[in-house]
Structure formats: C-alpha cells, structure tokens
Amino acid sequence: MKVVLVGYGKMGKEIEKILISRGHEVIGKATDVNPLNKEMIANADAAIDFSTPTSVLENIDFLLAHNIPAIVGTTGWNSSYDKVKTSVDEKNGALVHASNFSIGVNLFFKLNEQLSKLMEPYNEYTPSITEIHHTEKLDAPSGTAITLANGIIQNYSQLEDWYCASENSATIPQSEKNTKKENQLKIEAVREPDVKGTHLIEYKSNIDTLSIQHEAHNRTGFALGAVIAAEWIQNKKGIFTMKDVLQLS
Numbered sequence: 001m002k003v004v005l006v007g008y009g010k011m012g013k014e015i016e017k018i019l020i021s022r023g024h025e026v027i028g029k030a031t032d033v034n035p036l037n038k039e040m041i042a043n044a045d046a047a048i049d050f051s052t053p054t055s056v057l058e059n060i061d062f063l064l065a066h067n068i069p070a071i072v073g074t075t076g077w078n079s080s081y082d083k084v085k086t087s088v089d090e091k092n093g094a095l096v097h098a099s100n101f102s103i104g105v106n107l108f109f110k111l112n113e114q115l116s117k118l119m120e121p122y123n124e125y126t127p128s129i130t131e132i133h134h135t136e137k138l139d140a141p142s143g144t145a146i147t148l149a150n151g152i153i154q155n156y157s158q159l160e161d162w163y164c165a166s167e168n169s170a171t172i173p174q175s176e177k178n179t180k181k182e183n184q185l186k187i188e189a190v191r192e193p194d195v196k197g198t199h200l201i202e203y204k205s206n207i208d209t210l211s212i213q214h215e216a217h218n219r220t221g222f223a224l225g226a227v228i229a230a231e232w233i234q235n236k237k238g239i240f241t242m243k244d245v246l247q248l249s
C-alpha cells in the first residue's frame, strides 16, 4: 500500500516503522506546519491519522472529500462522532476509528464488558477507572478510558454517565465533564513522564478490591493495529472500529 501519515509525532514515527517492515510505502507526512494537500494524497491507498483533537475533524473531511480510506487513531473527538458517521455515509467513504488500536486493549475491552456484567448485581462494589499517560497528552480522560467507561455503564442500570477527576489537575487539560453528578462512574486521569498508556479498572468494597489492568510497554501495539486496519479496509466502504477488524463483536 501507498500510505499518507497524518501526524508525524510519537505515533506517526512508530507507524512508519511498521509500514516499512510490512512492505508498504509512506508517500506523504502531514504535520501542523505542512497540512494535508491534494498532491500529498495523489495515489494514496490509505491515510493514517494520529494528529491532534483540534485538527482531526478537518483531516477526516479532507480525506472523505478525496475518497481516501482513513484510519483514525486520534482521540478527543467523541462528541462529533454522529457528524462524522453521517459524512462517511453520505460520501460513501471508508473509515476505521478506535480509541485504542492495540490487540491487547481490544481484548481488554471485551474482558471489561464481561466483568461488568458479572459485578453489576453486587451493589457493595463500586467500579472506577484510572488512566495514566505521559505529560504531553492533550486530552483527558483518555479515549480508551471513555470506551472502558461506556463498556461498564451499558451493563449498570444505576450508572448514567462518567466524570473525570484528577489529583494532579494542574497538569490536566480541562475535561468537558469534570464535575461529579449522581450515578456517575469515576475516571481518574493521571499524568506522569513517559508513561505509554496504563488503564486500571477497580471494583472496591469495604471488604476487598477486584481489579484488572492493561499496561502498554511501548507504542508498537497501537501502531501495528493501525497498519492492520489500513490493510483490512482496502476495497471496503463504511465506518468501522477495531472490533470489526479483529472480528471481536
């Protein structure tokens, strides 16, 4: 495949290595100073976007307008999902999005849903999520934590939504939902230097705590998953997630 990288930061560079190791070619690199343009995408089989929450929607629009299959790993645009889905449908486009492209986290998503079904009848246990990431991360809570929260909320009749809390809130960008209300699941966002991505789910009672955790040791899993998604979407139309790519539905 001939691939355009949209965003050439920590993830873009990691994805480039995986693309080359699997025999693909990087034909363009869009960044803040050199954004997507027509010349860059000429002859592209796919574009892989790991950019920023503020640029991703414009990038998606551009790729759909030019009929380029898009793999979107950028987080922080959940509230625009319906608009993007409508655009993909109207333009008969192709897009795979995921808050986390790693195979391990997608298995963890399934485990989280199954565990929440098991725990729901036991009111003495209170579920909560902690996510830990590097200090350069622009969004909080992480997209992965939001997916995990939704996986729990859908199985808990008494939970209506999530909220984001942080002990070191000075380092965390303002969340759109950082005030606790009734019946909300707590997501604690922690920022520490160089952490690639850790997600911890706990069910606490006065007697004990049950927990499951996923810890990324490096960014290889995210990058490999995104490249597998780009290979998978060739000749397909529609909006998909990594669940579809891995047939985990």
Ligand SMILES: NC(=O)C1=CN([C@@H]2O[C@H](COP(=O)(O)OP(=O)(O)OC[C@H]3O[C@@H](n4cnc5c(N)ncnc54)[C@H](OP(=O)(O)O)[C@@H]3O)[C@@H](O)[C@H]2O)C=CC1
Pocket (backbone or CB within 6 Å): 006, 007, 008, 009, 010, 011, 012, 030, 031, 032, 033, 034, 035, 036, 050, 051, 052, 053, 055, 059, 072, 073, 074, 075, 076, 098, 099, 100, 101, 102, 222
């Ligand atoms: N879904 C998943 O599995 C994962 C998702 N992510 C998400 O991916 C995103 C990127 O993460 P990361 O690589 O760590 O971030 P970085 O800050 O390291 O890189 C961001 C890149 O985006 C570029 N950029 C900024 N504006 C534009 C624009 N208008 N057009 C194209 N590129 C632009 C930056 O350009 P410049 O170099 O000029 O500043 C930079 O190269 C984040 O949203 C993160 O949450 C991260 C890991 C896994």
Ligand SMILES: O=C(O)C1=N[C@H](C(=O)O)C[C@H](O)C1
Pocket (backbone or CB within 6 Å): 075, 099, 100, 133, 137, 141, 142, 143, 144, 145, 196, 197, 198
């Ligand atoms: O910004 C990151 O680094 C990561 N972002 C994704 C998220 O917001 O969930 C995925 C991963 O945890 C790394």
